[in-house]
Amino acid sequence: MQVSETRSGNATILRIAGRVDSSVAKTLEQKVTELAGRDGSIIVDLREMNYVSSAGLRSFIILAKHARAKSQTIALSGMNEEVSEIFEISNLLELFTVFDTVEAAIAAQAR
Numbered sequence: 001m002q003v004s005e006t007r008s009g010n011a012t013i014l015r016i017a018g019r020v021d022s023s024v025a026k027t028l029e030q031k032v033t034e035l036a037g038r039d040g041s042i043i044v045d046l047r048e049m050n051y052v053s054s055a056g057l058r059s060f061i062i063l064a065k066h067a068r069a070k071s072q073t074i075a076l077s078g079m080n081e082e083v084s085e086i087f088e089i090s091n092l093l094e095l096f097t098v099f100d101t102v103e104a105a106i107a108a109q110a111r
Contacts, residue, residue: 001049003031008106010040017048020056028059036066043105044096047078052086060087064095073097075105 001024002017012035020028035042042063052060067074077099079087087093099105 001028003028005035008043008102009110011043011106011109012038012040013043013045013102013106015045015048019051020049020059021051021053022055025053025055025059028056029062032059032063033066036063036070036072041073041075041109042067043075043077043099043102043109045077045102046083047080049083050080052083054090057086057090057092060092061095064092073109075099075109077102077105 001020002015004015006013006015014031014035016028044060044063064074074095075097076087078101079098084093084098097105097108099108
């Protein structure tokens with residue numbers, strides 16, 4: 001797994017690439033906890049994430065919980081079909097706003 005972040009206006013864009021499984025989930029949990037402590041919206045770019053395990057999903061639940069407590073907006077973008085199916089089966093899509101691209105998420109949050 002590789003994680004990087006950039007800023008666009010008031011949004012932090014977190015890019016996740018590779019597999020998110022139990023071997024890297026703790027690292028991702030630390031990163032999302034740090035992000036949720038900041039101001040502004042969060043966009044998670046999942047275009048290059050090709051797998052997420054239940055341990056990885058926990059990181060997304062933690063992000064949603066922290067962000068909700070701060071009334072932050074969280075958007076997921078670029079999910080491939082397999083990752084989207086895992087989120088759907090886990091009933092986690094309802095916690096996030098989902099966009100096809102980062103650009104669409106940025107545009108929606110600018111409104």
